[in-house]
Amino acid sequence: MQEPIQQAWNAAQNKANADYLKRRTISIDPITRLEGHGKIDIFLDSQGEVERAYFQVPELRGFETFSVGRPAEDMPQITSRICGVCPTAHHMAGTRALDDLYKVEVPPTAKKIRELVYNAFMLEDHALHVYILGGPDFIVGPDAPKELRNVVGVIQKVGVDVGKKVISMRRRIRELIAYFGGKVIHPVLGLPGGVSKGLNPDDLPGFKQLAEDGVEFAKFTQQVFKDIVLKNPDYVKLITSDTYTHKTYYMGLVDEKNRVNFYEGQIRVVDPTGKEYAKFPVQKYLDYVGEHVEPWSYVKFCYLKPIGWKGFVDGPDSGVYSVAPLARLNASDAMATPEAQKAREEYFATLGGRPVHFTLANHWARVIEMLQAAERMRELVNDAEIAGKELRAIPTATPSVGIGVVEAPRGTLFHHYETDEKGLIKKANLIVATQGNSARMAMSVEKSAKGLIHQGKADDGILNMIEMAFRAYDPCHGCATHSLPGEMPLIVSVRDASGQIVQEIRR
Amino acid sequence: MTGPRPRILVLGLGNDILGDDAVGLLAARRLRAFLPESVDVVESPGAGLDLLDLLEGYDRALLLDAIMTGTHPPGTILEFSAADFRKNDAPSPHYAGLPTVMQLADSLGLRFPEHFQIVAMEIENPYEVVQALSAPVEHAIPALVERAKVRLAPWLDELDQQTDS
Numbered sequence: 001m002q003e004p005i006q007q008a009w010n011a012a013q014n015k016a017n018a019d020y021l022k023r024r025t026i027s028i029d030p031i032t033r034l035e036g037h038g039k040i041d042i043f044l045d046s047q048g049e050v051e052r053a054y055f056q057v058p059e060l061r062g063f064e065t066f067s068v069g070r071p072a073e074d075m076p077q078i079t080s081r082i083c084g085v086c087p088t089a090h091h092m093a094g095t096r097a098l099d100d101l102y103k104v105e106v107p108p109t110a111k112k113i114r115e116l117v118y119n120a121f122m123l124e125d126h127a128l129h130v131y132i133l134g135g136p137d138f139i140v141g142p143d144a145p146k147e148l149r150n151v152v153g154v155i156q157k158v159g160v161d162v163g164k165k166v167i168s169m170r171r172r173i174r175e176l177i178a179y180f181g182g183k184v185i186h187p188v189l190g191l192p193g194g195v196s197k198g199l200n201p202d203d204l205p206g207f208k209q210l211a212e213d214g215v216e217f218a219k220f221t222q223q224v225f226k227d228i229v230l231k232n233p234d235y236v237k238l239i240t241s242d243t244y245t246h247k248t249y250y251m252g253l254v255d256e257k258n259r260v261n262f263y264e265g266q267i268r269v270v271d272p273t274g275k276e277y278a279k280f281p282v283q284k285y286l287d288y289v290g291e292h293v294e295p296w297s298y299v300k301f302c303y304l305k306p307i308g309w310k311g312f313v314d315g316p317d318s319g320v321y322s323v324a325p326l327a328r329l330n331a332s333d334a335m336a337t338p339e340a341q342k343a344r345e346e347y348f349a350t351l352g353g354r355p356v357h358f359t360l361a362n363h364w365a366r367v368i369e370m371l372q373a374a375e376r377m378r379e380l381v382n383d384a385e386i387a388g389k390e391l392r393a394i395p396t397a398t399p400s401v402g403i404g405v406v407e408a409p410r411g412t413l414f415h416h417y418e419t420d421e422k423g424l425i426k427k428a429n430l431i432v433a434t435q436g437n438s439a440r441m442a443m444s445v446e447k448s449a450k451g452l453i454h455q456g457k458a459d460d461g462i463l464n465m466i467e468m469a470f471r472a473y474d475p476c477h478g479c480a481t482h483s484l485p486g487e488m489p490l491i492v493s494v495r496d497a498s499g500q501i502v503q504e505i506r507r
Numbered sequence: 508m509t510g511p512r513p514r515i516l517v518l519g520l521g522n523d524i525l526g527d528d529a530v531g532l533l534a535a536r537r538l539r540a541f542l543p544e545s546v547d548v549v550e551s552p553g554a555g556l557d558l559l560d561l562l563e564g565y566d567r568a569l570l571l572d573a574i575m576t577g578t579h580p581p582g583t584i585l586e587f588s589a590a591d592f593r594k595n596d597a598p599s600p601h602y603a604g605l606p607t608v609m610q611l612a613d614s615l616g617l618r619f620p621e622h623f624q625i626v627a628m629e630i631e632n633p634y635e636v637v638q639a640l641s642a643p644v645e646h647a648i649p650a651l652v653e654r655a656k657v658r659l660a661p662w663l664d665e666l667d668q669q670t671d672s
Binding site: 062078082128160186 | 551559614634
């Protein structure tokens with residue numbers, strides 16, 4: 001099946017890049033272990049040096065058309081159905097937008113249940129990245145032979161028992177999500193003003209055990225990361241190398257004490273020196289977040305509106321900002337839980353203080369966030385209020401505009417709905433998490449390509465190093481591309497000036 | 508559930524609001540009427556490690572899914588075996604992908620289907636949020652169901668023999 005898919009992909013690529021075909025091209029196509037699919041095109045000049053590098057994903061159309069005229073209450077379901085990768089994040093952002101739409105105060109019990117489910121989801125999703133998606137880069141190692149840079153290599157390195165632990169933890173967390181949400185992939189938990197299901201006190205001991213085990217698991221993961229990554233000087237050198245560094249703004253939700261919060265809070269932005277640039281309620285997001293369009297990409301590139309789009313450049317004069325674990329730690333003053341805070345202090349001490357500009361430090365920041373998610377779960381299940389009876393405040397206000405924002409595993413996720421007075425959708429806008437990193441991700445890919453490819457030489461190892469630049473962001477284009485073009489091999493093509501393939505690397 | 512879990516799984520994969528991507532789900536739904544109760548028929552929008560959860564504990568699995576090769580007319584039925592995926596060690600848009608999930612199951616010694624059949628249909632448009640299939644895909648669903656029945660027949664015979672003995 002390789003041949004026809006390769007041909008199809010090449011045909012589509014040729015069409016999309018007709019303007020560029022006269023130049024020599026290296027393509028990483030599609031990107032391995034990435035959620036959704038995409039491709040990287042690297043264009044060389046006549047000397048074989050990198051001229052530009054592009055990161056592209058297909059476009060998803062019709063979301064707004066599909067939503068218009070539907071009851072706003074359907075939005076948490078509809079948005080979670082678009083993407084099979086982070087349905088809980090969409091569901092929660094949609095639910096928060098409904099709270100705002102109906103100006104309703106969520107009872108404490110309902111809020112705690114939502115937070116429990118959401119932190120459980122963060123723990124699971126991050127664990128998946130650490131061990132399965134990003135793990136091959138660090139746990140196995142960037143220089144390992146390609147046949148080991150996969151889950152088999154990870155299991156070999158950490159042991160079968162750890163592999164089983166990851167799978168078992170994931171399953172138990174998903175059982176928790178299903179307990180409240182009915183279904184993991186299409187949860188039906190969130191209602192405007194509350195939740196659809198409460199916690200039976202008889203079931204609490206099981207959840208307490210899960211939270212304890214979750215904390216242990218997250219601590220264990222810190223240790224794995226320290227032993228394998230931080231004790232290896234080569235890895236640390238790689239993390240802190242200039243190739244993987246960008247000095248941008250950073251964004252994340254924070255609580256009233258400027259601590260990391262995944263579920264609610266104000267949006268805080270810090271500048272490249274770590275100083276607070278802005279802090280604002282989510283409803284003001286349009287004053288700060290702009291979307292830039294490039295002719296070569298369907299992805300809209302987010303930037304800070306007051307600063308403006310100055311191109312794909314670093315620094316305080318460029319509106320480019322970043323989201324997700326690295327950004328959340330930079331944009332906050334502390335973690336919200338004690339063990340995670342300790343881990344955070346060690347992180348900043350090791351990497352030279354806040355802010356950390358090393359893209360690959362996302363992996364470490366993700367491990368620290370796992371700990372906060374698990375500790376927060378433990379706090380919530382030990383709070384008697386979580387088993388309370390008051391699950392919902394009934395909305396009475398006439399709806400018009402609702403904006404909901406959560407921190408998805410991959411960054412700040414915005415849902416914005418406008419309705420008529422009956423609550424039927426007139427307008428719906430989403431800014432998905434990966435968009436917040438899209439500009440910086442494009443910069444990372446280009447910078448690493450320029451740093452690593454010279455005189456037209458791009459072997460498998462070099463291309464993997466370039467892929468690492470964006471894999472650290474854990475980008476997900478699942479909501480942009482859910483289609484199934486089947487299992488495609490990774491094909492790297494080097495083209496000569498006439499567009500002919502002169503070299504091909506397959507994984 | 509009482510008694511042992513059936514060992515045969517029919518798994519329809521897809522997204523019911525992304526146009527043609529729903530075809531695997533719809534085919535599984537139709538197929539259910541033709542199969543004995545001992546065969547599990549599951550429709551799922553899942554991807555990646557969800558496949559591990561869905562497939563674990565089965566001995567035979569038939570997957571119904573949408574595919575885009577771009578080289579066949581929409582509605583064309585294409586078939587693959589597990590070996591087609593295994594030999595690639597290939598990346599997948601379903602991020603962890605079937606090869607990764609099979610590797611993981613192997614590495615961890617999980618009970619996983621020894622036999623896979625993948626019956627897929629070439630689709631036209633999975634890039635639009637819409638609950639409608641393109642005409643060629645819609646018209647080809649009965650053929651997809653028939654092909655799946657043919658592939659399932661030997662497994663059902665095997666099941667009958669085991670039940671009789």
